[in-house]
Amino acid sequence: xxxxxxxxxxxxxxxxxxxxxxxxxxxxxxxxxxxxxxxxxxxxxxxxxxxxxxxxxxxxxxxxxxxxxxxxxxxxxxxxxxxxxxxxxxxxxxxxxxxxxxxxxxxxxxxxxxxxxxxxxxx
Numbered sequence: 001x002x003x004x005x006x007x008x009x010x011x012x013x014x015x016x017x018x019x020x021x022x023x024x025x026x027x028x029x030x031x032x033x034x035x036x037x038x039x040x041x042x043x044x045x046x047x048x049x050x051x052x053x054x055x056x057x058x059x060x061x062x063x064x065x066x067x068x069x070x071x072x073x074x075x076x077x078x079x080x081x082x083x084x085x086x087x088x089x090x091x092x093x094x095x096x097x098x099x100x101x102x103x104x105x106x107x108x109x110x111x112x113x114x115x116x117x118x119x120x121x122x123x
Contacts, residue, residue: 002026002112006097009117016121017085022097022114024078032100032109034073034080038093038119048095049082064090087121095119 008020024031035050049071052058059071070083080097097114 002028002099002101002103004097004099004112004114006095006114006117009095009119011120011122012087013123014088014121016087017083018087018119019084020082020095020097020117020119022080024099024101024112027103028078028101029104029107030102031075031078034097034099036071036080036082037096037098039096040093045096051080084119089121091119092121093119
């Protein structure tokens with residue numbers, strides 16, 4: 001079994017900052033991409049940021065967060081972070097962590113999801 005546990009969400013004023021964390025645990029042989037999605041009420045889930053297994057330099061972001069959010073990972077701890085600055089009310093959503101991994105040496109790649117953490121940006 002694989003678990004992804006997120007933390008760090010909450011209520012913050014516009015212009016504020018939050019740092020989300022997500023730790024993967026369980027039967028993990030190899031981790032590939034880790035990332036964050038979000039879903040606001042009445043909207044489709046969207047990719048926020050992804051980071052790949054070849055280091056902290058290989059990342060992608062949705063245009064609306066570029067320059068404000070930074071994704072990083074700790075490979076030794078199977079953990080991914082999302083540092084969010086200059087938060088806006090439109091960033092309000094449930095944020096979900098994802099991880100693409102194999103549980104066995106010759107197993108298939110599968111994507112796992114966390115349970116989600118609420119981020120609310122409001123004055």
